[in-house]
Amino acid sequence: MGDASTTVATEHAVELRHVYKRYTTRKARRGAPRVVDALHDVSLSVAQGEFVSIVGPSGCGKSTLLKVLLGLTRRTAGEVAFSGTGDHQHRLGMVFQQPLLLPWRTVTRNLLVSQDINHRLPPAEANERAAGMLKMLGLEEFADRYPAELSGGMQQRVGIGRALMHDPQILLMDEPFGALDAMTRDQMGMDLLRIWERDRKTVLFVTHSIPESVLLSDRVVVMTPRPGRIADVIDVDLPRPRGLENINTPEFGEIVRRIRTLLNSENSAH
Amino acid sequence: MTTAVESEPDPVVGAPPPERERRQVPGAVLTGIVLVVVLSVWQFIVRAFDVPIVLVPAPTDVLESLVDGLTDGSLLEHAWVTLQEILIGFGLAVAAALLCAFLITQSHIIDKALFPLLVMTQTIPKVAMAPLLIVWFGTGITSKVLTTALIAFFPLLINAILGLRSADPDQIDMLRSFGASRMHVLRYLQIPSALPHIFAGFDVAVVLSVTGAIVAEFVGATSGLGYVIQATNFTLDVSRTFAVLVILSAIGLALHGIVVLCNRKIVFWSAEHRTTTEQA
Numbered sequence: 001m002g003d004a005s006t007t008v009a010t011e012h013a014v015e016l017r018h019v020y021k022r023y024t025t026r027k028a029r030r031g032a033p034r035v036v037d038a039l040h041d042v043s044l045s046v047a048q049g050e051f052v053s054i055v056g057p058s059g060c061g062k063s064t065l066l067k068v069l070l071g072l073t074r075r076t077a078g079e080v081a082f083s084g085t086g087d088h089q090h091r092l093g094m095v096f097q098q099p100l101l102l103p104w105r106t107v108t109r110n111l112l113v114s115q116d117i118n119h120r121l122p123p124a125e126a127n128e129r130a131a132g133m134l135k136m137l138g139l140e141e142f143a144d145r146y147p148a149e150l151s152g153g154m155q156q157r158v159g160i161g162r163a164l165m166h167d168p169q170i171l172l173m174d175e176p177f178g179a180l181d182a183m184t185r186d187q188m189g190m191d192l193l194r195i196w197e198r199d200r201k202t203v204l205f206v207t208h209s210i211p212e213s214v215l216l217s218d219r220v221v222v223m224t225p226r227p228g229r230i231a232d233v234i235d236v237d238l239p240r241p242r243g244l245e246n247i248n249t250p251e252f253g254e255i256v257r258r259i260r261t262l263l264n265s266e267n268s269a270h
Numbered sequence: 271m272t273t274a275v276e277s278e279p280d281p282v283v284g285a286p287p288p289e290r291e292r293r294q295v296p297g298a299v300l301t302g303i304v305l306v307v308v309l310s311v312w313q314f315i316v317r318a319f320d321v322p323i324v325l326v327p328a329p330t331d332v333l334e335s336l337v338d339g340l341t342d343g344s345l346l347e348h349a350w351v352t353l354q355e356i357l358i359g360f361g362l363a364v365a366a367a368l369l370c371a372f373l374i375t376q377s378h379i380i381d382k383a384l385f386p387l388l389v390m391t392q393t394i395p396k397v398a399m400a401p402l403l404i405v406w407f408g409t410g411i412t413s414k415v416l417t418t419a420l421i422a423f424f425p426l427l428i429n430a431i432l433g434l435r436s437a438d439p440d441q442i443d444m445l446r447s448f449g450a451s452r453m454h455v456l457r458y459l460q461i462p463s464a465l466p467h468i469f470a471g472f473d474v475a476v477v478l479s480v481t482g483a484i485v486a487e488f489v490g491a492t493s494g495l496g497y498v499i500q501a502t503n504f505t506l507d508v509s510r511t512f513a514v515l516v517i518l519s520a521i522g523l524a525l526h527g528i529v530v531l532c533n534r535k536i537v538f539w540s541a542e543h544r545t546t547t548e549q550a
Contacts, residue, residue: 096443102441103540117454118448
């Protein structure tokens, strides 16, 4: 947006400045209200086209961060600035842990959910894009099937496709592969990289898995709970395109070890 | 799937049907066999002990009376009257229940103001309202339709409210992440999510509608199957009374069947869950 920071060479897609989120839950009638600092002084700038992962234990505010960005949760304090202008500026595509497909819609119609809400494209063009998306996802022959007929991995691919059909400025992913088995999970990670290499969308990827975050990302944001804050941001300078074989390299192991050490020291400090 | 209010309108005629578990193995054949056995035993006892026909008629007497009534058209005429009352009353109840459910789920104020009142009115046995409705609307079809609607209304309302509130909160977040308004959420998520519950309500209500129409006819009518039951009771034509019961059970079964069929067609995505609870 209009301030000085945007004039730097790599333009940011989104910038969070000193964002706080505090939940106050009143437990029963007596007793002091319980206060949870889900986000504590979180500042983060994500560049255009950057793939950033957020790792951390449960309750560190990873998911809250995405909800704040989406506007599903109101932040307590701080600023969130998106780059770009107009309609596109705040357009975020969210992929949830569960596929959350509508069971009464075919795969194609599920991809068109955003279109049905926003009517951004003429119908013919939207259908064409949906067909193209199915092809990219490798789900062409499932165009007219219902979600119940798909495997978990296929359903989640439709979930990713649905978010991409929204043509988002930033793709937000909240543990998108968390509900899948390990093999499917690896495969999905590779698929995601393939899709990402193609159009280099900005991605904010929340995960529990340190290796997954290292394999996919340019940078890994390490968060710690109570209060939820950023402990450190680790650069992942492994060459792209990457594959599963990267996992066995010493460089990869070194970065994973750094993140793990960071998380452990932060945990024992509390 | 919440099918807690699922009804099981089994045939009125004959003994209690065998357990569901057992019936699934040989299916309808077993039911048929049991029915035939029960009817044969009934026939045998009535004939063997010379039970007076004004007390319990034999199945063959009932059949004879049923065929007579159907061929001379009198039973069909009365059945048509009752069927009209059932269908109009049911339709009215559906419209009112869906409207109320919509208002209650969309507005907290209406929910707080209206819902307790609706629950309170449920403490009044609706059957007790039938005589009043006759006084107000006469012995014509209107009083029957209203009694039917009153009886069918509440299960429809409760199921519709339950259904409209059954949408997955994560799904709501999903739609909102794409910029969905409340109307979008209602249209794309809450209404489809409500359909399985609404159909469960239909199933209960359609059977209650038959009861409603008959009760209303008992109180005061000049035609309809309820009227025939009273009239034949008075003339001790018990075979005809039983014949009417057969027709009523057929109507109930047919309506239930239509609901189940529509449910499978319209709410196809939850069909798997339902076929396990319904019989195959």
